[in-house]
Amino acid sequence: MSAASWIAVDWGLSNLRAWVIGADGDILDKRVSGQGVNTLARDAFEAALLDLIGDALPETGRMTILVCGNAGAREGWAEAPYRAVPSAPPGVAQATRALTLDPRLDIRILPGLKQMKPPDVMRGEETQIAGVFAARPNFDGVICLPGTHTKWAQVSAREVVSFRTFMTGEIFALLEKRSVLRHVVGDGWDDAAFAEAVGEGMSRPAPLASNLFSLRAEALLAGLAPDAARARLSGLLIGMELAGARAYWLGQPVLIVGEVGIAQAYRTALAAQGAMVETIDAEAVTLGGLVAARAGMKDAAP
Template sequence: MGSTVMSETPDIADQLTWIAVDWGSSNLRAWGLDQHDQVIAQASSDKGMLSLKADEYEAELLQLVVDWLPATGTTKVMVCGMAGARQGWLEAAYLPIPTRLDQLSQGAVTPTLTGDQLRVYLLPGLSQTRSAATHFDVMRGEETQLAGLVTDTPDFTGLACLPGTHAKWATLEAGAVSGFSTYLTGELYQLLANQSVLRHSIGNDELQDPACREAFISAVSEIYAAPETFSSRLFGLRAQDLLDGRLPAGETRGAVLAARLSGLAIGLELAGACRECPTDEPIMLIGNQALSQRYTLALNTIGYQTQHVDGDTAVLAGLRLAHHALK
């Protein structure tokens, strides 16, 4: 098992009040917090949901945080993400929207544990059905990041995007999620780049390179204006590699085509996610810096402004909100 632990104080057990956990499909991250909700320790493991059976979660969590725990008493653990999925530790059923983000803990479930050192709360995800079952959607984990937006502004209203393998777009109204959509943009890019005919042409793009940046911006603009041409423009990448003498040689050639593929994929997502949104209201991006910068460039290209919240900051804020709601 691969794991890392970082402690910020030598006497964690004396200060620990509760533990926040983000348990994803591939990774597990935990933070120890004191009575002021300040992080005093953190740890991570590569034991995500895909690596565990239901009866293995307790031992994995204990192995990661046991050194933080006081000698006596029970420590609360607030968990978001895939540990609450049907194939996870214990299913925390999806809450149907509209759902207030400061009330996620009302849907939490508590798995039965063999020991008494921990009391674990698994937060639910959100679900959506629309128009006679023509638009089903679910999220699990992202709702806690969205909850981070309402920590200081309970009545937050606006559009938020969480870029990633499966990008989420959520509409928030007065602190509640009123609608959301998922786009498989990241997964689509990887499939096209690695398993389609395009694999012969696609390299690793770097948007700091002026040529890659220009290719990305151009692709976003083109596909946003004509999303129906997406499939045709995809094959055009292969043809361009074969025929376009203006493309640079070597690794830069593949990088430029990769940037163009990225622009086509993200631009197609934007055509569906925000075409009817007013351009005078910024879109909130929640996620890591690099991917958020890529989405900012794409959104700026089509006339939108953005604000950014770090993904870890958001999920911790959301877990704090859920923890306080349990008190």
């Protein structure tokens, strides 16, 4: 750990991830904690970070720690004001410095991006977009960032031009765990059921509420398998999202951040519509974005 030069941090709502970076840019260690922003009061952030990376800090001097994600939200460690699109992903020059008790900590929190019309915000995804630009310098098109709140970002000339957020993942989680559908959905997956439901959700989004209840009814009356019910629930919701996001992906090259799980589901759904779609590793672009954001710091080394 004595060779550590700086620390990259992705602080989300549910999890905290840190990479200890050496002077040559090599990753000396990766740390993960369940102390996400949703679990912490404002005065608990410093202690949570020290629990995770305290042994990587120097005995004397200061260590630069560059943070992206919801640590910069209003309810986070220190609010990092949004920057308006069109904009390049913010770098260290736009970061907010958080006050600390430990003199070894030099905390820089990156801001998110905002869009006034229609109103929208992102935190963390802008750093992943910076990582996409680092990996694909000439990419122009649409970046899809699936998750609890999926983002669709139109990018050109290494700037975010516009973006839209869909709460599809959160709606799925609420329906899966807290609605009447919790009695009929399983933990597995059915590819054919998903594909069929995506098509239905795209072509007929209006009766979504009725189609969702039909999953419950079909399970009771016709023995709909739990895995098929779960895949159809996801497919109906993603299909409705694709209908709403059509202006972003139709006729555009689409790069999905992520290669497994929900990202793969989005790729399958888009490919079925004839979209030009690729995937890229989410962790790689997150770290790549933090590295790119730090590149402008001249005095970062402790």
